[in-house]
Amino acid sequence: VLMQTRSEKLRPRILGLRVVKHLLDHLKEEYLVFLPETIPFLGELLEDADLEVKSLAQDILREMEKLSGENLRQYL
Known part of the structure; x- marks a missing residue:
């Protein structure tokens, strides 16, 4: 699934x-066990x-930060 996010197509x-x-x-x-694979x-x-892609990625990052209790932006 994550590899699909690297497609040239939207x-x-x-x-x-x-x-x-x-x-x-x-x-x-x-899902947090997949955090190391997902962050890159x-x-x-x-x-x-694309703004929709950015927005979805931001939503996912916020949710992961909420669940983990950590600031994950330092790992990006």
């Missing part, structure tokens, strides 16, 4: 982020040219 990037958001919303703290992808997506 739709796979957005859908990949929506899947990550869905997993995060349903798994909550259990979010770092790239926060610099995306």
Whole structure:
């Protein structure tokens, strides 16, 4: 799923982020085991040219920070 967020096409990037958001919303703290794998992808997506992609990435990052209780921006 995360590899789809590196697609040159917009739709796979957005859908990949929506899947990550869905997993995060349903798994909550259990998703945090995937944090090390997810952070590099979010770092790239926060610099995306598309505003929807950036917004989704920011929402996911905020939710992960809320669940983990840590400021994750230092790892981007």
